[in-house]
Amino acid sequence: MRVVSLVPSLTEAVAVTLPGVLVGATDWCTHPAGLDVPRVGGSKYPDLDRVRALDPDLVLLNVEENRREDADALAAAGIPVRVTYPRTVPGALAELADLLTALGAAREPAWLATARRAWADPPRLAPARRAVVPVWRRPWVVLGADTFAGDVLRRLGVENVYARHPDRYPRPELAELRGRDADLVVLPDEPYRFTATDGPEAFPGTPCALLSGRHLTWYGPSLAEAPALLAAQLARPVTAPAERAP
Missing domain, CATH: 3.40.50.1980 (Nitrogenase molybdenum iron protein domain)
Known part of the structure; x- marks a missing residue:
């Protein structure tokens, strides 16, 4: 699986959980520190030619981070996209679990289990x-x-x-x-x-x-x-x- 992420938080989630899966990210993807993948411009105005050149199996987007026209252009080019849109903490945790499983994670990562516990009874x-x-x-x-x-x-x-x-x-x-x-x-x-x-x-x-x-x-x-x-x-x-x- 070759994944390009146009969402900084998803870049971090994928890079930490499935090293080697991520083949491209935006200039704004600052975590994890030292992430060494090709950059494809900003999340609002990515360089779609660079994205296509990376030959991804999937591009990750978000309703708020990215533009609909970029998602449509990638889909029209035959590149599968996955668009996230969490509006609650439980929704985000569920979307993350589903995404990581779809990308090949054999089990829930430790950070996600910790997040579930932390948000079960927050201060x-x-x-x-x-x-x-x-x-x-x-x-x-x-x-x-x-x-x-x-x-x-x-x-x-x-x-x-x-x-x-x-x-x-x-x-x-x-x-x-x-x-x-x-x-x-x-x-x-x-x-x-x-x-x-x-x-x-x-x-x-x-x-x-x-x-x-x-x-x-x-x-x-x-x-x-x-x-x-x-x-x-x-x-x-x-x-x-x-x-x-x-």
């Missing part, structure tokens, strides 16, 4: 927090309904105030975000790299939790350590000084 914030969860700025984009990251946070005791929004990724103005009566702002470091000096200043006086975007949004080996790591980061928010009254 939770007490009391629960109401949060807005920006994933981009300029313009502001936040987590809305039916997202994998939103389910991760819910299981850790964080209620996304946009969880019932009709859009999966709403684009509210900053004034609206500030007015949603959230007692926490969750700022991951990907896809936008929020930091202690780029993000909290937009929400003066509101605690801001800086999270590992990889552990919040990736579904692969990082799931095994995500509950403990994210819970620790949620418990250590930073707060920008409140704005002075005019």
